[in-house]
Amino acid sequence: MKDIRIGLIFLIGAGFFVLQGNIEYGYSEQLSFNEWRYESFEAAFPHKEYESYYVDGKRTGQKRYNGKNHEGAVSWRIEGYERVHPNKEYERKYLDGIKTSETRYTGKNWNNLFFVKDILVVNKAYPLPADYYPGLNPDVLQAFDQMSNDAKALGLNIYLSSGFRSYRLQADIYKNNLNIYGQSVADTFSARPGYSEHQTGLAFDLNTISDSFAKTKEGVWVKNNCHKYGFIIRYPEGKQGITGYKYEPWHLRYVGIGNAEAIFNSGLCLEEYLGLTSP
């Protein structure tokens, strides 16, 4: 068994605190920190002003808080970080030496997932099982790294701001949005638990999750080039009536290069391409 210590650095108010969590795996393969992306490690401290995520000492994301109390704080804290590995048997998360959660992986074949043309479909009509927990797909991560490296060579900065999300994490996010915006508005941009593409491990959000991302140099380049790496803008402009979500220039979905190029050239959204609806 392997113990890995990870330091997550939080900036809390005026001071610095270092929290350490360690994770134990039920197999002996050597792990690399490069394989990791931190999802979140949330709201254990309601008074913090902002939180930064680091991988190998490099900042990969940042979230800001305005001193308000976040609901679901305990759940966020437990969800912590997720990782990529299809062969692991179980994963235990610790905080300050205390086990906060354990997730088991049985390697079972999922037969209640909905595929069309080898594409796993998740939308308002086709949910995922609550215990479907694949982590961020390694092929997706590799394609993302290639894309961000190519962008970097052009002077563009593209980074992951949200990757894999578990059912439970999505439940907290949706609940929070529901409380703030009410159901009809929340449903235009926030998926209900089980209905989020982030739970597939094949989708992620880039940079700033804001409409203004579309107008940045990065946003324009991603829109015109992401298909070369197997990605599509999953919720395109003008397709809200079909996808069920407003334009999200920051949300990419991996469908493989062949499908991505066909979808890009067709001008269709994924539902149209597959002949589906998302009521």
Ligand SMILES: [Zn+2]
């Ligand atoms: Zn997203």
